[in-house]
Amino acid sequence: MPDRAEIRLAEYGTVRLGAEQLTARDVERLRSLQASGRLTLDEAPSGWRLKADATVGVLVLDRVRLVIVPKFAVRGDRLMSWLSYALGAPAPLPATARRWATGPEGYADLVAAALLERCEQLVREGLRRDYVRRDSVEPVLRGRLDFNAQVSRRYGQLDQLYVRTFDRETDVWDNRVLGTALRAAQRLATQPDLVRDLASVAGAFPRAATSEAALRALDRTRYTPLNTRYRAAHTWARLVLRGGGVTDLLADRGTTADGLLLPMPALWEAVVRRLAVDATAPLGGHAVSGGGATGITVRGDLGNASAFRPDVLLGLPGRESAPRALLPIDAKYKRYDRHGVGAADVHQLLTYGAGYASGADPRAVIVHPSPGGMAHRVLRIDGPRGTLGSVHVIGVDTEVTPQEAAARMGKLPAWSAR
Known part of the structure; x- marks a missing residue:
């Protein structure tokens, strides 16, 4: 992958981009983000004029990496506690607090590290397993014999048996969405240690065919005593997979963008909704x-x-x-x-x-x-x-x-x- 030039601008800030810095696919992706109110892209005499709205984060394009930093940010050592508070997710463990300092990478590495921490904990505890149906051809009988397939495909021969088995495996949707999010987070993170740790943990998780399939599975997820410990990890996975890049709307045309863009007004509304109730509950x-x-x-x-x-x-x-x-x-x-x-x-x-x-x-x-x-x-x-x-x-x-x-x-x- 070619090195991308990093371009930084402030929330509500403006930057000029040369015509050679954006590909046609980049322009299409940015236009999609403009339609959702995340930024504004206008043609300029020698290229493009990009204006960020009330959005912060990272967007990885073909030739550039856009980093939008907040105008008045929550301090690095407080950011994760406020973001966790807004999302209703557990705050980072003290033992891993070293991961939560903001650097030039901004929010993307923070959220990737939060996802990593929860996934590491799940691996230590043991990933959830469930019975998964498998159809296979075996030399000996395992599970149940598929009579219809045996008769129609082997014509009564018994040297190969069509069988249907149900084995307890980790290849279930609770784990697939995390495997997909961990691999997406690798593309966003910039700290070498963080990228390496994400890749290492991702190997323990199966993944979905596409990010859109993982998001649909997350939308369908209902938590029970069997999977309630996955709730926090799924919260961070949803944030990574819905991170502000182009979403399902253009997925069928193959238009995708790696990004983690946080709409700050929506985030602040989530904070205030919880803050107001907590402040007045004693009253x-x-x-x-x-x-x-x-x-x-x-x-x-x-x-x-x-x-x-x-x-x-x-x-x-x-x-x-x-x-x-x-x-x-x-x-x-x-x-x-x-x-x-x-x-x-x-x-x-x-x-x-x-x-x-x-x-x-x-x-x-x-x-x-x-x-x-x-x-x-x-x-x-x-x-x-x-x-x-x-x-x-x-x-x-x-x-x-x-x-x-x-x-x-x-x-x-x-x-x-x-």
Whole structure:
């Protein structure tokens, strides 16, 4: 494989590429990513202009390796704890913490190392085996004789027997998806030791015919006492296999791309959904569905009815005999620790507050990342006839553990009953 030039750009950043740096297949792959909102590719007089959106990670193309680094990243020694927290996967073991420092490789090596750790643990414990049907021709009887095949193909001769056996083997889907993901991770990782370890462990796992087949198997997987220990490894495998390269949509045309691209707004929403529940659980808070009868719906416009759904809708206990209060929370992957809240976000949160408030002063919450310290301020929106509502703006310190951040959030006055 020829050496690829590494091109680095920041999240939301722009880079110019020469016409010779992208092949026709690369352009097709990048156009597919543009259609999914991951990046923007425009023609320039001497080549191409590539702009990253709110996406970070690695994309391996034919001639270049794109590394998109976050504008305000979680520190390397904290990154895996936050990513594990968002995915609901176990955090790395202390014995392997040396693997979790971010380097020039960014997120790709981190996720590959997380997958490696869980697969190594499965190998140590012993891979799951299940009965697998095999049809074969044997000189002696094993399993059951396939009478139809014996009569139609051997015409009664018994020197070769068509048999059907059921043996306990590791060649089951729980293991195949991990073998496929380990081999995909090898192509993304750059640290020589990590690549070597991935290759070594991959030899213990069977693999699926294609990545798409492995993903379909993951989508069908249901966990029981027999395979529940695979859940964490499957979480990391899903992230590697769905890593942001071109997916099933173009697979039939042979268009594939090795990549691990993380959409940061979606990742932050997953963090906030869990963080809000953990922060308010000691106060009696719990998540409430924001759809159905509890949703905010717009009707009467052209086309179908639309809906407003906050990222998190919390149910909080009211004072004394007061009913439980509903508090809408929206995750914003923005630097609201450095600049004011935009008018569009204020309008959105006012709508949430008006839709779910039970008192005279509707309120809603914005949660944004705030590296370096927890922050809290309150926006009060007034009109000519009085207060329209309030928006609590909470900055979460991403330089501490998620558990510590949740504990700090729980002490804020934003959750107090009205």
